[in-house]
Every structure is written in C-alpha cells, then in structure tokens.
Amino acid sequence: MSGQSITDRITAAQHSVTGSAISKTVCKATTHEIMGPKKKHLDYLIQCTNEMNVNIPQLADTLFERTTNTSWVVVFKSLTTTHHLMVYGNERFIQYLASRNTLFNLSNFLDKSGLQGYDMSTFIRRYSRYLNEKAVSYRQVAFDFTKVKRGSDGVMRTMNTEKLLKTIPIIQNQMDVLLDFNVNANELTNGVINAAFMLLFKDAIRLFAAYNEGIINLLEKYFDMKKVQCKEGLDIYKKFLTRMTRISEFLKVAEQVGIDRGDIPDLSQAPSSLLDALEQHLASLEGKKVKDSTAASRATTLSNAVSSLANTGISFTKVDEREKQAALEEEQARLKALKEQRLKELQKNPTIATTDSSPVSTTGGTINSAPTIDLFSTTNVLGGILKPEVASSPNQGMTPHGQQPQKLVSHDLDSSLANLVGNLAIGNGTAKNDLHWNQPGEKKLTGGTNWQPKTAPSTTWNPTAMAPSVMTFPATTPTGMMAYAMPPHMSSMMMTQPTMMYTQPVMKPTNPFGPNPGAQVMDDYIPLLACLDSVTQSVLTR
Numbered sequence: 149m150s151g152q153s154i155t156d157r158i159t160a161a162q163h164s165v166t167g168s169a170i171s172k173t174v175c176k177a178t179t180h181e182i183m184g185p186k187k188k189h190l191d192y193l194i195q196c197t198n199e200m201n202v203n204i205p206q207l208a209d210t211l212f213e214r215t216t217n218t219s220w221v222v223v224f225k226s227l228t229t230t231h232h233l234m235v236y237g238n239e240r241f242i243q244y245l246a247s248r249n250t251l252f253n254l255s256n257f258l259d260k261s262g263l264q265g266y267d268m269s270t271f272i273r274r275y276s277r278y279l280n281e282k283a284v285s286y287r288q289v290a291f292d293f294t295k296v297k298r299g300s301d302g303v304m305r306t307m308n309t310e311k312l313l314k315t316i317p318i319i320q321n322q323m324d325v326l327l328d329f330n331v332n333a334n335e336l337t338n339g340v341i342n343a344a345f346m347l348l349f350k351d352a353i354r355l356f357a358a359y360n361e362g363i364i365n366l367l368e369k370y371f372d373m374k375k376v377q378c379k380e381g382l383d384i385y386k387k388f389l390t391r392m393t394r395i396s397e398f399l400k401v402a403e404q405v406g407i408d409r410g411d412i413p414d415l416s417q418a419p420s421s422l423l424d425a426l427e428q429h430l431a432s433l434e435g436k437k438v439k440d441s442t443a444a445s446r447a448t449t450l451s452n453a454v455s456s457l458a459n460t461g462i463s464f465t466k467v468d469e470r471e472k473q474a475a476l477e478e479e480q481a482r483l484k485a486l487k488e489q490r491l492k493e494l495q496k497n498p499t500i501a502t503t504d505s506s507p508v509s510t511t512g513g514t515i516n517s518a519p520t521i522d523l524f525s526t527t528n529v530l531g532g533i534l535k536p537e538v539a540s541s542p543n544q545g546m547t548p549h550g551q552q553p554q555k556l557v558s559h560d561l562d563s564s565l566a567n568l569v570g571n572l573a574i575g576n577g578t579a580k581n582d583l584h585w586n587q588p589g590e591k592k593l594t595g596g597t598n599w600q601p602k603t604a605p606s607t608t609w610n611p612t613a614m615a616p617s618v619m620t621f622p623a624t625t626p627t628g629m630m631a632y633a634m635p636p637h638m639s640s641m642m643m644t645q646p647t648m649m650y651t652q653p654v655m656k657p658t659n660p661f662g663p664n665p666g667a668q669v670m671d672d673y674i675p676l677l678a679c680l681d682s683v684t685q686s687v688l689t690r
Contacts, residue, residue, distance in 0.1 A: 155180070170193070170196055170202070170203075170206065170207055170210065171206075171210050173189050173192050173193060173196075174193070174207070174210045174211060174214060174229070175214070176189050177189035177190060177193065177225065177229050178211075178214045178222050178225040178226045178229060179221075179222070179225070180219055180221050180222060181221070182221055182338050182339060182340060183338075183339035183340065184225070184228065184339045184340060184342065184343030185225050185228055185229050185232070185343065189229075190229065190232050190233075190236075193207070193229065193232075193233060193237070194232075194233065194236055194237050194238075197233060197237035197238035197240060197241045198237075198238045204240050204241055204244045205244060207233075207241070208230075208241070208244055208245060208248075211226050211229060211230050212251075212252070214226040215227065215252055215254065215276075218259065218261075219259065219261070220257075220259035220261075220264075220265045220268040220269055220272060221340060223254070223257065223259075223272055224268060224271075224272055224275070224340045224341065224344065225340060225343075227252070227272065227275050227276060227279060227344065228340070228343050228344045228347065230245075230279060231275075231279055231344070231347045232347060234279070234282065234283075234292075235294065235347065235350070235351070239292075242282075242283065242286055242292060243286070245283040245286075246283045246284070246286040246287040247287070248283070251276075251279065251280045251283055252276035252279060252280055254272060254273055254276040255273055255276075255277075256273075257269055257272050257273055257276075264338075267335070268340070268341065271329065271331065271335075271341060271344070274328055274329045274330070275329065275344055275348075277325055277328070278322075278325045278326050278328075278329065278348070281321060281322050281325040282322060282351075285318050285319075285321070285322045288318055289315060289318060291303070293319055293322065293354070293355050293358040293359075294350075294351055294354035294355055294358070295354075296358055298357055298358065298361055298461065302361055303358075304358050304361040304362040304365055305361050305364065305365050306365075307362070307365060309369050309373060309377060312362060312365055312366060312369075313366075313377060313380050313381065313384070315362065316359070316362045316363070316366065316384050317384070319355065319358060319359045319362060320359070320384070320387055320388075320391065322355060323352075323355055323356065323359060323391055323395075324391070326348060326351060326352055326355065327352075327391070327394045327395065327398060329345075329348055331345060331401065332401065333401050333404040333405050336405050342405070345402075345405070349398075349402050349407065352395060352398055352399075353413060356391075356395050357413075357461060359388070359391070360457055360460055360461050361461055363384070363385065363388050363457060364454055364457050364458065364461070366381050366384060366385065367385070367422075367450060367453060367454055367457075368450075368454065370382075370426060370429070370450075371429060371450070375430070375433040375434065378426075378429065378430045378433060379430060381426075382426050382427065382430055385423070385426060386423075389418075389423070392415060392417065395415065396415055399412050399413075399415075413460065414459075414460070415460055416456040416457065416459045416460045417456065418452075418453040418456050418457060419449065419452055419453055419456070421449050422449050422450065422452070422453040425449045425450070
C-alpha cells in the first residue's frame, strides 16, 4: 500500500468543506501511507497547540477518533502524532490528556488484514500503554520528567526525602512501560514504527537522565534516613540497577538501526561495593550483626558511586546539547531558504510594496516604497480630492483643464482614490449648466424680455419691481430646502399659464427650533403675485 487512499482524500475533502483546518491536517498526518507523519503537518499541529484560540480538546478528540480506525497504519500514525505533540507541543496539550480519565483503549486492537497487521498490532498495544502511562505520570507529579531541569540545582537533585521516595517509583513505572516496547532491530521494517521508535528513544534518554539524578539524590541522603526510608531506598536502588541493564540493551538496538553513536549516551555502572555498603547500613539499623566498617570507607564508596552516576548524567546532557544544536542549525537553514525564496520573488516582481523605512534592493530591480506622509506638515495630503468646489462666477468652471494629477505610486490608497475620481468623471473641466445656478442681477418680474405691461388710466397703484430674495444655507442643508432665483423664461411660462402653477414642495427642517423655510419661500412669491394681479387688471381694462 503506497500513496494516499481514496478514503484519505474523501476524508480530507469533507473537512475542507466543513472548514476545520485542524481536522484536515490530522487526517493528512494519519493517512494510509506506510511512512511516518509528514513534518509539515506535525509543525502545523504544534503551532496550533501554541495558539490560545485553538480548541485543544477538539484536537485531542480528533486524534482519538483516528485511533478507532481498523487500519494499523492509521492507528499507529495517530499514536505517533499524539506522542509528538506531547513532547514538542505546548504543555496545554499534555495537561488536557492528563485530565482525562481514559485515553487510548487499544489493549485489544488487532488488524487482521495481513501478516504485517498482526505484527504491528502488538507494538500498537504496547505503544498506547506507554502514552497512557506518560499522561498518568504527569497527572501524579504535575510535570513531565523528560522536560524537567537537570543538574546540581535540578528538580530531582533538590527534592526532599519524603517527596523523593514517592517520585522515583513513578519514574520507574514509566520507564518499565517504555522498555516493554521491546523491539528488535529486524522488526523496524517500515517508516511508521521507525518514527515511533525515535520518539521512544528520545524519551528513554531524558527519562533515564531524570531517573539517574533522583538516584544520586537518594544515595546522598541514604545514610541519614530512618530505617523505613532506608529500606525503601535500598529497594529503589536495586530496581535501578536492573533498569540500567535494560536501558543498555535498548540503546544497543538504537545503535543497530543507524542512530549516530554520538547521540547515544554512555552509561557508567556504579561500583558493586556500594550495594554492599547500603545493605550493611540497613542491617545495622535493624540490629543485625554486620562487618565493622568505618565512616571513611563508606564515604569513599559513596563518593565513587556518585561520581560514576554523575558522569552518566553529563553524558545525557551532552546528548541534549547536540540535539538542541542540530535543531538550531535546522531552523537557521530553513530561515535561509525562506530568505532566498523571498529574494527570488522580489526579483520577479519588483513592484511589490515593502516597508517605508528600509526598501529592499535586488539585482533584478529596485523596490520603491511609498513616500512617508508627514501628518504635521502644511501640505494638503488629500490633494483637494475631498474639497468642495464653489462656483463664484458664471464663467468659472469646477476644475481647470490644465491641471493634471500627480503620478502616484501603484498599489496605494492615493492611486485608488485617483482611479475612483477618474471613473466618476470628477474634475474633467466640464461644467453642467443644469447643475450650477448663478445668482442673476436685478430683474423685473413683469414678463418676458420684450413684453411691457400697459397700465389703465384709472389704476393708481403701481407695484414696485423688486428681485426675489435668495436664501443662503450652509453646505449641509438638503437640496430641497434651498431657494433659487427664478429664471426669466420660467416666469413667462407662469404668467401665460397661471392655472398650471403649483406651490413648491418644502422639506421639513431637521431642526425643530430653527426657522421655517416654507415661510421664507412664500415671502419670495408675494411680489410675483402682486405683479400678476396688476397684469390681470390691465388686461381686463383694455
């Protein structure tokens, strides 16, 4: 089986439709391909654990759901992905796993699809037991043994006697379950189990380093303990010697599969005389007859044992430093590759906008940034785009024809506004007569241009010719509330057809306490009505 199956593609497409990027990435990391989870998918999930707006329970539940698959490949890769997030992800992930009552219930898992499925099902059951124990250990001590501070001032070296006697058995249980994976070099035949073995190998090194420091602290306090504590401490030390033998065999398998010898720490055995000294001290506390031993001999034996175990701890520290250095070099190489890719993109498209402070120059072209705008200068930043034009005379247009907008940098706000102005035909120098009203001079509202009314001899009342008043309003006044001067041709039409004249509709003012615009408009029509009355009388007296 190679490549993504149709089921994998359909599942990823379903999560793409629902919009769940995390679920889609989990499905891509746990496909039916017989290879370890891809690094890009693991890196994305690690980044998700560091984001505060990501639902960690949903991420964990998605991984648990993938372990219910019948294929050993999907289940094994789901366990590997979970282990990877527990080691390299945010601590919130392992905290959530530790808070759950149950994690992986794979004690009866068996893939009957083939011979390889039978073999891998055994390691899946063992692997799931270790992940469960790792979460339980975190629940008991509230920290991960593989991430604790080490050294003379580390967590395990500075722990008091009571807490130390309770903590070391927890490390022993986790170490036992890890070593129960019990894989041989000839059984590491595919990329899925190899990825899981690498994570177990790193956990074994760090876990044993914490275990080793706990034993050093125990030996330093052993001869000052009470009888019950000494009995517990001696039992812990005997188990430590057994596990040291098993961890040595585990590291040999790692060396056989091709792991660099420099990444494998050296385990230094404590002298056998130390065990005899510990047993004799416990026997003396119990009142049994023992060989006479001086305090100087016991101190010498203890010092030699602590020195041997300390050398083992130094070896573990060097392995961690090499791993950190390798990770740092990998990140630097990745950053260098991203920079080179970015420079190539800038060379292909030199018009990409960069920061104003430091434009990037390439061999293929120059990158020009937009000029910095000084907000405190006296220059008009908007360029008069939003400034209204007021026609002061009939011969004045809105915008001169000779003005040309300055050439703007593309891909900025100014160019967008300039394009908008051009599309709306604003500022093209064409003034529309029906949109701009000019204030006329003083005119007589007595008819057309060549028509003069005749006054009857008996008429003694002469109306005074006056021009209608024009009201001025602020710029924010609605257009319907403004009164304009009446053109001559409109007054002639109203005189010849008096029955077709209607009153001008007036909008209600927005300010209830302001002046009534309708009253002012009616005052403007009073002289006109007077003139119409005089004309009517003249016609009747003919």
